[in-house]
Amino acid sequence: MERRLSLLGFVMLIITLIGCGGRGGGATGLTYRTNWTLNGAPGQLSGQSQRVIIRNLNGVDVTSAILRSPTTPIEEVTFQIADGQYQLLVQLYSGSNGDGTLMGEIRKRVTLSGGLVVNSAVGTAINSIEVSPSTATVQVGRGEVFVANGLNSSSVPTFVAPNGFTWTALGGVGSVTSDGSFSATAQGTGSVRATYTPLSLNGSALVTTTPSGAVKRKWTILVYLNAANDLQAYSQLNVNQMEQVASNPDVRIVVQWKNYPSAFSGGLFDGTRRYLVKPDTTSTIASEMLQDMGTTVDMGSPQTLNQFIQWGKANYPADRYGIVIWNHGNGWLRSPTSRAVSYDDEKGTSIQIWDLNQAFGSEQFDFITWDCSLMQMFEVAYEIKGNTKYVVGSEESPPGEGYPYQLVFNKFRDNPDDTTLNLCKGFVDGPLAVTAYQTRKITQSILDTSQFAPLATAVSDFG
CATH class of the missing domain: 2.60.40.10 (Immunoglobulins)
Structure with a gap:
């Protein structure tokens, strides 16, 4: 009995010493060190391997390794990565190669400056x-x-x-x-x-x-950028274009942006974020992240769009408002599955055309723009006639690259006091100015909702 107690005391001493992680003398990089000694202890989580993942604060994997020596009391791995803030995710698996059943997790935010040791213990x-x-x-x-x-x-x-x-x-x-x-x-x-x-x-x-x-400005333009689909690779291109023309403080562009990198290429982060677009001419995203909303947001929900609108207006008040809906769409075109917009492929959802009244509620806009296919149909525009002065979009399937936003929003940057109609013409003129679009479907139009009543009457009388 005395020998058993002494061994247990020795094991706990090891665990205690290992828990004193921090900066090592002259060490560089991030070292993850785990103690397998009590692996298999009754009633505790145990496994045969650990997958160690280092992610940046965008939620994108930077590097990873697998520890697979549970019979070795102490096992470690060092990642030579740049100083900065990271997310450490360690997954404990039943299999011997970071596979099998996921038994347990450790999640930790770490700041690396020179060298850092992060310790863990299995089975305690x-x-x-x-x-x-x-x-x-x-x-x-x-x-x-x-x-x-x-x-x-x-x-x-x-x-x-x-x-x-x-x-x-x-x-x-x-x-x-x-x-x-x-x-x-x-x-x-x-x-x-x-x-x-x-x-x-x-x-x-x-x-x-x-x-x-919150300070009131001349314009707030909301962009509902649902890139949880095969258009994801174009989303960073479009935000970069917005950054090129974001230098006028009286014109604020606010984006709710979802990525789904585990299913589609070109993802910058995992989940949904809100950004205030900031001026920049590089290929990286320099905009200010306002909120990381995590991985549970459903961008195919009318309630999610409505929440974004209310949040955007409350925190970025303006004299005039516009909103861009960025995604796939099929308007009122008959489809085997739906007549909808904003397809969220992670959640398997979309906003049905007849639910647009829920999405926009009683909110008022100076323009609503569809950066989607097939949405510029009278049946669709009629659903939102009470929410906006102008509806902008294409009745065809425009290029996947979307609007050339640097050519659209430059009008807002240079002359924000111009009429809404003149400013919205940028959505029409911009694509026409792109040489690569000349042989593609770039049909664009602006609908004046004040003219809808007589048109609707004429259509009804004709029918």
């Missing part, structure tokens, strides 16, 4: 829950992403069951999604709580929300 009991960041100051209308970890009695990260956390926002200052993405909605002080449901253990982070500082 979860004693407490850590939420990071532990404190955050968030402006109303913006957001923060929180992650939660299980810690053992030595405060070393240990594995938790996949999808084992539920999230709650407290204090009435915001909301939080099922994957920890917090959105600030009111000024004050509150908290975000993660509950590990298998053990009913809680951990919290303090959140202070500050005023939005």
Whole structure:
């Protein structure tokens, strides 16, 4: 019995020492070190391999490795990556090559500056829950992403069951999604709580929300950019084009942008984000991220579009508003499946034409533009006649590359006081100025909704 107790004490000493991670003397890169000693302990999560993934804050994988030596007490891997902030995801698998059943996870945000060691332990009991960041100051209308970890009695990260956390926002200052993405909605002080449901253990982070500082400008143009489909590769091109002409502070372009990189090429991040477009002429995205909304957003829902509209107007008030819907569409053209727009291929959803009244509600716009196929049909425009002065789009299937936004929004940048009709002509003139579009379907038009009543009467009388 004494020998057994001494061995257990020695094991716990090792775990405690390994838990003292941090900067090593002269070390560079990010080192992940795991203790397999208690793997297989009764009642605890165990496995035969670990897949270690380093992601940037866009949620895109930077590098990864597999640890597969559970009989070795201590195993580690070092990633030589640039200093900065990263997401560390470690997945514990039943198979020996990062495969089989996913048994547990560790998620942690880390900041690398020179060298960093992150430790973990397999098979140890979860004693407490850590939420990071532990404190955050968030402006109303913006957001923060929180992650939660299980810690053992030595405060070393240990594995938790996949999808084992539920999230709650407290204090009435915001909301939080099922994957920890917090959105600030009111000024004050509150908290975000993660509950590990298998053990009913809680951990919290303090959140202070500050005023939005909303300032009224001449124009706010909302872009509902649903790239969770085979158009994803063109989405970064279009945002880059918007950045080229975003230098007038009186014209704000605000984007809700979804990517689905596990299914389609060209994804910049995973999930849905909101950006304020900032001026830039490089091929990278330099716009300001306002909210990371996580991976649960359904861009094929009319309620999601309505929420974006309300959020955009509340936080970016303007004298005039426009909105661009970016995606596939089939208008009122008869289809085997639907007459819809904004197809979200991750969720398998879309906004039906007859649900556009839910999507737009009572919100008013100076123009609504469809950067989609087949949407410029009278049947579609009639559905939204009470929401906008002008409807812009194509009755054909325009190029997948979409509008050349640098040629469309330059009119708004240069002369924001011009009439809405003249400014909207950029959606027609812009594609005509692109040489590569000359042999493609670029039919574009602007519909004046004030003329719809007599047209509808004439059509009804004709029928």
